[in-house]
Amino acid sequence: MSEKANTTHENAETAAACVQRISMLLKQVEDAGLHYNSADPMTADAVEHVLITDKWCCKTCGMTNLRTCPERGKPHRRQLVRVAQDVLRLIGSKTGQIVVRPPKLSASMNGRSRLRSLRRVTMNPQALLLAYYYAVLPSNEVDPLVSECAQQLVELLEQLKLNGAQPHVDEQYAIALLSSTSLMWEEYSKKFAADLSSLRGADRRAYQEVIVNGTKEAYVAATRELQKAPSNEELQAFVGLLHDRLSRLTPQEDLNEMKATILEKRRELEDSKEEKGHKMSEEEESKEHAEMSNNAASAKMPLTTATLLSDANTSGSEAEAAQPVMMGPEIPPDWYVDEHGRSRPLHPDSVRRRREKYVKFEFRAVKAYETIITVPETKGDSVKEQLVLFMNEAQLAMLAEQCNCHPPDLRSVPRFLKLVIDGLLNALPRRLRSQAEQEVRDVLDWRIVRRSVMGSPGNIAALMRYVMRKVTEYGAPAKAEETLKLAEDMSKDLEACTPDLGTAVANAFRLMLSSIRQLHEDIAQYSLLVISQQLRDNAVPYIREFIAECLPKVDQWESSLAFVRRYFEDERVKAWTNSPIAVSATALTLEERQLRGCLRYGFLDLLRSSGIQGNDRWHDYPTESFYFEKKVIFYATNAVQENSLLLLLSGSIATVLRGKGVDSRIVNDILKQLHDKFRLLLLDELTLPHLKTSVTSLVDEALAQRKTLVALTENEITQLHGTVETMTNTTGSLYVVFEKRILSFIEAILVQGQTDPPPLGLVTDSLRRLAALLQHVLVFNWEVYQPFYKEMLLLLAQEEAPVST
Numbered sequence: 181m182s183e184k185a186n187t188t189h190e191n192a193e194t195a196a197a198c199v200q201r202i203s204m205l206l207k208q209v210e211d212a213g214l215h216y217n218s219a220d221p222m223t224a225d226a227v228e229h230v231l232i233t234d235k236w237c238c239k240t241c242g243m244t245n246l247r248t249c250p251e252r253g254k255p256h257r258r259q260l261v262r263v264a265q266d267v268l269r270l271i272g273s274k275t276g277q278i279v280v281r282p283p284k285l286s287a288s289m290n291g292r293s294r295l296r297s298l299r300r301v302t303m304n305p306q307a308l309l310l311a312y313y314y315a316v317l318p319s320n321e322v323d324p325l326v327s328e329c330a331q332q333l334v335e336l337l338e339q340l341k342l343n344g345a346q347p348h349v350d351e352q353y354a355i356a357l358l359s360s361t362s363l364m365w366e367e368y369s370k371k372f373a374a375d376l377s378s379l380r381g382a383d384r385r386a387y388q389e390v391i392v393n394g395t396k397e398a399y400v401a402a403t404r405e406l407q408k409a410p411s412n413e414e415l416q417a418f419v420g421l422l423h424d425r426l427s428r429l430t431p432q433e434d435l436n437e438m439k440a441t442i443l444e445k446r447r448e449l450e451d452s453k454e455e456k457g458h459k460m461s462e463e464e465e466s467k468e469h470a471e472m473s474n475n476a477a478s479a480k481m482p483l484t485t486a487t488l489l490s491d492a493n494t495s496g497s498e499a500e501a502a503q504p505v506m507m508g509p510e511i512p513p514d515w516y517v518d519e520h521g522r523s524r525p526l527h528p529d530s531v532r533r534r535r536e537k538y539v540k541f542e543f544r545a546v547k548a549y550e551t552i553i554t555v556p557e558t559k560g561d562s563v564k565e566q567l568v569l570f571m572n573e574a575q576l577a578m579l580a581e582q583c584n585c586h587p588p589d590l591r592s593v594p595r596f597l598k599l600v601i602d603g604l605l606n607a608l609p610r611r612l613r614s615q616a617e618q619e620v621r622d623v624l625d626w627r628i629v630r631r632s633v634m635g636s637p638g639n640i641a642a643l644m645r646y647v648m649r650k651v652t653e654y655g656a657p658a659k660a661e662e663t664l665k666l667a668e669d670m671s672k673d674l675e676a677c678t679p680d681l682g683t684a685v686a687n688a689f690r691l692m693l694s695s696i697r698q699l700h701e702d703i704a705q706y707s708l709l710v711i712s713q714q715l716r717d718n719a720v721p722y723i724r725e726f727i728a729e730c731l732p733k734v735d736q737w738e739s740s741l742a743f744v745r746r747y748f749e750d751e752r753v754k755a756w757t758n759s760p761i762a763v764s765a766t767a768l769t770l771e772e773r774q775l776r777g778c779l780r781y782g783f784l785d786l787l788r789s790s791g792i793q794g795n796d797r798w799h800d801y802p803t804e805s806f807y808f809e810k811k812v813i814f815y816a817t818n819a820v821q822e823n824s825l826l827l828l829l830s831g832s833i834a835t836v837l838r839g840k841g842v843d844s845r846i847v848n849d850i851l852k853q854l855h856d857k858f859r860l861l862l863l864d865e866l867t868l869p870h871l872k873t874s875v876t877s878l879v880d881e882a883l884a885q886r887k888t889l890v891a892l893t894e895n896e897i898t899q900l901h902g903t904v905e906t907m908t909n910t911t912g913s914l915y916v917v918f919e920k921r922i923l924s925f926i927e928a929i930l931v932q933g934q935t936d937p938p939p940l941g942l943v944t945d946s947l948r949r950l951a952a953l954l955q956h957v958l959v960f961n962w963e964v965y966q967p968f969y970k971e972m973l974l975l976l977a978q979e980e981a982p983v984s985t
Contacts, residue, residue, distance in 0.1 A: 195358055196349035198270050203344020205267050206337055212260055214312055216334040218421055224321075227313045234258045257622065264305035267337075268365070272301035274355070275362035301362055302369045306628055308333075311368060329368045329391050332425060336361040336398060339418050350408070356401030363394040392429050395422055396438065538730045545726035548719035549808045552960055555815050556953075576690055580682030588681060594626040596689045600647060603696040607703055608654060620650070637681060641674040644688045651695045656702045666691060723808070723964050731804055734971040743802035744778045744972065753777035761933040771973050779805070780931050780958060784923060786813050787820050790916040805965060812957050819950050820926075822862050823943040824919040825907050829858060830941060832903040833879060836896050842889060850882045855942045868908060872901045926951045930958070 209215070213230040215222070236256035238249050249256055314322055314330035340357055343349060399422040406415050426438075579596065582589040601624050605613050622628070623646055632639040648667035652660040670691050674684045715722070731737075747753050753774060756762055762773040786801070806813065830851050837847045861874055876897050883889040892900070906914050921940060928937035929951035940947060962969070 194351055195274055195354040196351045198274055199340055199344040199349050199354040199357065201344070202267055202270050203341045205263050205270075206341035207345070208263050209260060210341070214260065214309070216312060216315055216331075216338055218331070218335070221316045222312075224313060224317050227316060231258075231260070231309060231313070234260045237262060260309055261305045264308045265303065268301055268303055268305060268308060271358055271362055271365065272303075274358050276300040301365060304369050306625065307369050308365070310627065325391070326368075328425070328429070329364060332391060332395055333361070333364045333368050335418070335421055336364060339398075339402075342414050342418075350405060353401050353405045356397060360394045360398040360401070363397070364391070367391065367394070392426070395425050395429070398422055399426060400438075541722075541726040541730050544715075545723045546808065548715045548722040551716040552719050553808075553812065553953075553957055555811050556949075576686040579689065580680075580686040582682070583685045584680055584682035590630075593685075596693075597624055597626050597643075600624065600689070600692050600696065603693065604647065604650060604699075607696060607699045609703070612654070616650075637677055637684065638675045640685060640688060641671040644674065644692060645671055647692045648695060651699050654703070655695075655699045656706075659698075659702075663695060666695075720964055724967070727804075727807070727965070727968060731807070734968055735975055737802075737804040737972070739800075740802040740805040741972065741975070743782055743800065743805065744775065744976070746800075747778035747782050748774065748976065750778070750781060752781050756780070756931060761931070771977070772969070775969055775973060776962060779961070783813075783954070783958060784927055784930065787817050787926070788919065788923065789817065789821055789910045790919050791911065806961070809957060809961065812953070816950060816954060819946070820919065820922050821910070822859065823940075823947060824915060824922050825862060826855070826858055826943055827922065827941060828907045828914065828918045829875070829903065830855070832900060832907075836879075836892070836899060840890070840896070846886065846889075850879075850886075851942060853882055854878055868905065871908070872904045875904055876900055922947065926954065930954055 212234060214227065235258070237259040238256045241249050311330040311333045314326055315334045317327060319327065336357065340361065343353070343357065399419065402415060402419045402422060406412065406419055409415065575592075579592045582592055601620055605617055605620060608616060624643060629639065629643065645667050648663055652663045655663070670684075670688055672678075674688055677684055754777075756777040757770060757774045762777065764773070764776070782802070783806075801810075801813075833854070834847050834851060837850065838844070842850075857878055858875070861871065861878075876892060879900070880891050883891055906912055907918075909915060910919075922943075925937055925940050925944075925947050928934040929948070
């Protein structure tokens with residue numbers, strides 16, 4: 181079975197099978213020279229030697245002696261890194277958190293464009309390999325908590341390797357081992373690169389508690405497994421290691437209590453087994469009597485055909501089915517067996533051509549749609565803002581000062597390096613970013629380049645040249661020569677430490693960050709230029725071509741048909757259909773007007789947040805009918821929530837200020853002054869305590885500017901805090917009321933055709949703009965989908981025909 185098929189079945193296999201696959205992978209790590217034995221641990225230099233001398237690998241060219249693939253031009257990855265990534269993927273398939281991912285391209289090609297959820301853990305294979313290094317480092321070179329966590333992690337990996345090599349793996353023990361390993365890995369991956377010495381006592385205790393909980397889980401499971409196989413020396417040693425760690429990290433009272441709990445559970449299990457055994461003996465005795473009475477009769481009966489049993493059926497029971505065996509000739513190269521047992525070619529030319537056609541038509545249709553419908557930007561580019569923030573001279577001066585220490589202090593370098601990575605990747609278009617991300621992170625990962633950077637300024641120069649080459653590769657060709665010349669001059673300064681090491685390093689980061697900022701601007705300007713008039717003029721035919729060629733036939737639009745059926749008999753839709761507003765030159769028949777009403781009211785309901793879960797909105801989403809409108813609906817939903825909160829917050833502040841005796845005119849001035857600040861505050865995605873503090877601070881600041889007004893009292897601050905906490909709860913009755921007012925305003929323009937509905941305070945202008953955008957979106961959707969909606973109406977009419985007869 182191919183690797184692709186294996187990946188497909190990871191979630192379906194048992195935990196025991198998963199542990200066996202992990203064991204085989206970890207055996208490869210051991211064969212490469214990397215292992216952990218607490219009794220005779222490797223030295224840190226030996227682990228470092230294994231990691232440095234690990235061979236490169238590439239599935240494309242197959243070469244192991246080159247760092248870069250001659251065919252693709254991308255860096256090769258280490259063999260152990262690939263193995264570690266497979267280990268993490270298998271652990272995550274059973275114990276990872278569920279995350280939402282966009283649909284695969286193959287699913288989109290078949291018309292299934294719903295979001296998919298996967299189980300996974302943090303993917304950082306280099307960090308997993310470095311756990312072997314941190315586990316053996318002397319105590320004066322690494323934080324004790326990091327060392328403790330790394331040791332526990334590699335001990336669990338060793339146990340997975342040993343347990344998975346057994347012919348039989350207990351399912352419950354496998355689940356417990358995977359769970360404990362996942363817990364240790366998540367904590368280790370978060371903390372191993374952090375400066376734990378700067379953590380407060382409470383943070384360190386919380387970190388230690390996670391280690392203790394993971395160790396307890398493994399200790400309880402291993403003790404239970406040891407009771408089944410008391411002579412297993414390897415398991416005895418593992419239990420002893422866990423016991424020693426718990427003795428160091430937990431008080432003796434907690435350890436004794438845990439032992440007592442394990443002993444009590446063991447006694448309960450033995451008692452239940454005795455009861456079952458007693459019942460079983462009585463049943464067997466009655467069965468023997470029955471068999472003896474039937475022996476004579478059975479001897480006279482004719483013999484039946486013997487049951488054919490497989491070699492794996494050791495019990496002789498007919499209930500055990502024979503294991504499936506592979507029959508026929510071996511499958512050809514580059515073929516695989518799918519989940520139904522059928523052999524198929526991996527990537528036939530027809531699928532490849534269909535994939536290329538889908539990508540080409542979708543890209544053209546999306547770009548054409550964007551020329552007609554423009555979604556406003558709700559938030560500035562955070563990466564650009566960070567670039568501007570960190571490029572100020574104070575930060576660079578501090579970096580220079582730290583690098584000029586003896587020995588150089590490099591604690592600020594990872595922060596700047598991460599900023600370079602994020603800035604470079606976020607400058608690229610999404611499709612190009614997905615291709616370049618792994619390479620950029622592998623080359624610039626601080627955990628990998630740290631030791632080389634500490635050894636020589638020339639290695640910093642090499643990183644800087646790599647970044648500048650990427651900037652010239654993705655940036656404007658006219659500036660390539662100038663950019664490369666700047667990089668070369670800066671490289672010479674770095675290698676010569678001119679005028680000193682700190683200044684040279686600071687200048688290098690200043691050059692990289694300014695070049696990345698220019699790359700952002702160049703790509704943004706280029707994106708505007710490529711939106712040609714041809715795309716705008718041919719938007720409708722381009723989008724219709726994609727729908728006709730790449731999406732399934734209309735009778736297979738399950739989500740869209742269900743969406744329309746839900747609203748087709750809605751009383752609101754029927755009333756709108758018979759109103760003068762529904763009359764249109766493009767919707768002549770009653771059925772067409774009714775379908776337009778379904779789309780309008782369904783569109784409005786998608787904007788509602790009160791009373792629904794986040795996933796419900798996408799579960800009920802008409803994937804085919806609103807294929808291009810997802811971004812608009814996401815923006816509009818956020819806008820409705822934002823305006824609801826602003827309306828509620830303004831009303832609460834006005835109530836508080838009027839209670840203080842402030843004149844209504846001054847109250848209105850203060851609310852106008854604070855409105856934009858509140859809007860920016862909501863866009864920052866703050867935590868609830870920070871949001872409460874920020875709101876009261878802004879109100880106090882506005883009151884302080886008017887010297888005649890006193891600051892908020894404790895009771896008034898408590899009242900505002902209560903309002904903020906209430907308004908952020910979308911299931912609360914207060915939020916429901918204000919959201920209903922916002923949606924009623926939009927409905928008045930979008931459905932009822934009003935041009936000047938009653939205003940809603942300071943959010944009126946933004947709601948008018950939002951309603952105008954949604955009106956434009958629905959009109960354009962009807963224009964594009966009109967031939968497909970006619971087919972949909974025919975299908976709906978055929979469904980109703982048998983009912984009417």
